[in-house]
Amino acid sequence: MAEPGTTAAGTAAGAKSPRERYRAQVRAEIKERAWEQIATSGASALSLNAIAKRMGMSGPALYRYFAGRDELMTELIRDAYRSLADTFQAVRASGSGGGVAALAHALRDWALADPQRYFLIYGTPVPGYHAPDDTTAISVEIVTVLLDAWSELPSDPPASTSDRPASTSDRPAAPFEEHLADHRQWAAGHPAPPAALRRTMAFWTRLHGVLSLELAGQFTGMDFDPALLFEAELEDLLRD
Amino acid sequence: MAEPGTTAAGTAAGAKSPRERYRAQVRAEIKERAWEQIATSGASALSLNAIAKRMGMSGPALYRYFAGRDELMTELIRDAYRSLADTFQAVRASGSGGGVAALAHALRDWALADPQRYFLIYGTPVPGYHAPDDTTAISVEIVTVLLDAWSELPSDPPASTSDRPASTSDRPAAPFEEHLADHRQWAAGHPAPPAALRRTMAFWTRLHGVLSLELAGQFTGMDFDPALLFEAELEDLLRD
DNA sequence: TGTACATCAGTGAACGCGCGTTCACTGATGTAC
DNA sequence: TGTACATCAGTGAACGCGCGTTCACTGATGTAC
Numbered sequence: 443m444a445e446p447g448t449t450a451a452g453t454a455a456g457a458k459s460p461r462e463r464y465r466a467q468v469r470a471e472i473k474e475r476a477w478e479q480i481a482t483s484g485a486s487a488l489s490l491n492a493i494a495k496r497m498g499m500s501g502p503a504l505y506r507y508f509a510g511r512d513e514l515m516t517e518l519i520r521d522a523y524r525s526l527a528d529t530f531q532a533v534r535a536s537g538s539g540g541g542v543a544a545l546a547h548a549l550r551d552w553a554l555a556d557p558q559r560y561f562l563i564y565g566t567p568v569p570g571y572h573a574p575d576d577t578t579a580i581s582v583e584i585v586t587v588l589l590d591a592w593s594e595l596p597s598d599p600p601a602s603t604s605d606r607p608a609s610t611s612d613r614p615a616a617p618f619e620e621h622l623a624d625h626r627q628w629a630a631g632h633p634a635p636p637a638a639l640r641r642t643m644a645f646w647t648r649l650h651g652v653l654s655l656e657l658a659g660q661f662t663g664m665d666f667d668p669a670l671l672f673e674a675e676l677e678d679l680l681r682d
Numbered sequence: 683m684a685e686p687g688t689t690a691a692g693t694a695a696g697a698k699s700p701r702e703r704y705r706a707q708v709r710a711e712i713k714e715r716a717w718e719q720i721a722t723s724g725a726s727a728l729s730l731n732a733i734a735k736r737m738g739m740s741g742p743a744l745y746r747y748f749a750g751r752d753e754l755m756t757e758l759i760r761d762a763y764r765s766l767a768d769t770f771q772a773v774r775a776s777g778s779g780g781g782v783a784a785l786a787h788a789l790r791d792w793a794l795a796d797p798q799r800y801f802l803i804y805g806t807p808v809p810g811y812h813a814p815d816d817t818t819a820i821s822v823e824i825v826t827v828l829l830d831a832w833s834e835l836p837s838d839p840p841a842s843t844s845d846r847p848a849s850t851s852d853r854p855a856a857p858f859e860e861h862l863a864d865h866r867q868w869a870a871g872h873p874a875p876p877a878a879l880r881r882t883m884a885f886w887t888r889l890h891g892v893l894s895l896e897l898a899g900q901f902t903g904m905d906f907d908p909a910l911l912f913e914a915e916l917e918d919l920l921r922d
Numbered sequence: 923t924g925t926a927c928a929t930c931a932g933t934g935a936a937c938g939c940g941c942g943t944t945c946a947c948t949g950a951t952g953t954a955c
Numbered sequence: 956t957g958t959a960c961a962t963c964a965g966t967g968a969a970c971g972c973g974c975g976t977t978c979a980c981t982g983a984t985g986t987a988c
Contacts, residue, residue: 567899647895651886651894664868
């Protein structure tokens with residue numbers, strides 16, 4: 443009588459009863475529909491009733507799975523953060539280098555896969571709203587991955603064709619970098635030197651700059667290829 | 683019988699009748715309240731009824747001034763674009779240099795003055811919505827100012843303390859810059875060289891990157907000063 | 923200067939809509955003996 | 956294996972709300988003679 447997919451570990455520790463499995467399934471479908479809705483109409487249009495209708499259920503039924511609209515919203519935001527953090531960590535752990543460039547491309551792919559999910563995290567804030575506390579922990583995870591990657595690289599890339607003296611302060615010491623030496627609470631436990639902190643922030647803000655404008659459609663009509671602009675910014679980050 | 687403020691040019695060409703003046707006044711107040719509402723609750727919360735209530739009028743009264751919610755929204759977006767374009771042109775025309783750095787600071791001031799106005803233009807797009815056509819003309823104005831400013835500067839800044847040969851291709855020629863030479867429709871009538879195009883785009887995307895994350899509150903908790911990060915990015919743009 | 927008329931700002935009632943959310947309920951599924 | 960009970964997913968009716976928008980109307984303001 444055992445169905446193909448549900449046999450083996452069916453009674454292992456942490457196994458779910460049929461009811462629990464069903465619950466998880468429905469919860470997952472609610473979220474799927476929610477993402478579809480957000481992709482189609484934006485996050486502010488998220489509606490429990492509309493999701494229920496699309497699932498062929500009555501509105502109140504969803505209250506078995508989420509305490510209300512806010513909880514669903516919160517969960518989606520959490521999942522978005524989690525997804526990006528996982529993506530980054532997977533890149534990091536993967537054999538394919540896992541360096542800064544790989545992270546940049548992973549970020550772009552992740553954002554293009556679902557623009558509204560990207561905007562849910564990094565887009566226009568709703569004035570009143572405060573993200574759930576545990577998402578800040580995930581933000582830290584994300585930043586940490588970036589700090590790790592940048593810490594691997596030498597502060598001044600080896601200019602192989604150059605025969606200038608290997609002075610670290612070849613470029614004028616950035617005041618911001620000095621400022622970071624004293625204001626690095628956000629990288630509290632991390633041994634990254636100020637230069638890595640600075641480059642991590644530049645990585646974040648520059649790639650976000652290109653990506654968010656691209657995803658928002660600000661480049662439509664201009665006929666250049668946003669991917670090349672992204673690449674140029676990445677190259678510049680690696681050179682500097 | 684003439685009132686103090688309404689005497690002199692009262693009958694000049696283009697003078698407004700009292701009714702016309704009143705209309706303009708009320709229209710302006712509607713927009714003011716609309717901006718307040720957007721600043722407080724975000725653009726998606728814009729509501730004619732709420733504005734009317736706040737003005738001590740009934741909802742339908744506003745239909746004397748705007749055809750509907752969409753028209754008001756459109757007008758606000760237009761005004762936002764117009765305001766930024768005017769700000770840029772004023773900087774350009776002003777005696778205080780009016781160079782790239784001045785434009786950058788004007789942009790930051792403009793954005794900080796009303797973050798939600800900034801996001802109305804450059805923030806998360808509402809999937810269905812298309813900005814009114816004439817705003818793209820204003821976008822062109824804005825980009826043109828930037829192109830003008832960047833065209834003034836030499837492609838390679840004079841490295842006064844350096845005695846290297848004045849080779850233009852000191853840094854590897856960016857593939858993106860070459861790409862722009864062939865894809866410059868967005869700068870159609872402008873004589874700016876590809877390097878200026880590239881730097882204009884970098885100016886836009888990098889400053890937007892810092893600004894939008896700052897305005898969105900992504901730096902809160904990190905204890906550094908966003909103004910210094912902005913300044914660092916600006917310096918880097920000027921150096922490169 | 924005074925009267926007759928046109929313009930037009932604003933009101934209040936009403937429409938249909940979709941929203942989040944509650945509540946008492948039905949009926950199926952799972953559990954205990 | 957069969958019966959009695961508990962759990963719990965889902966329904967349908969209902970609540971109050973605010974929204975955009977329409978309509979017929981009142982009353983004040985401006986215009987023409």
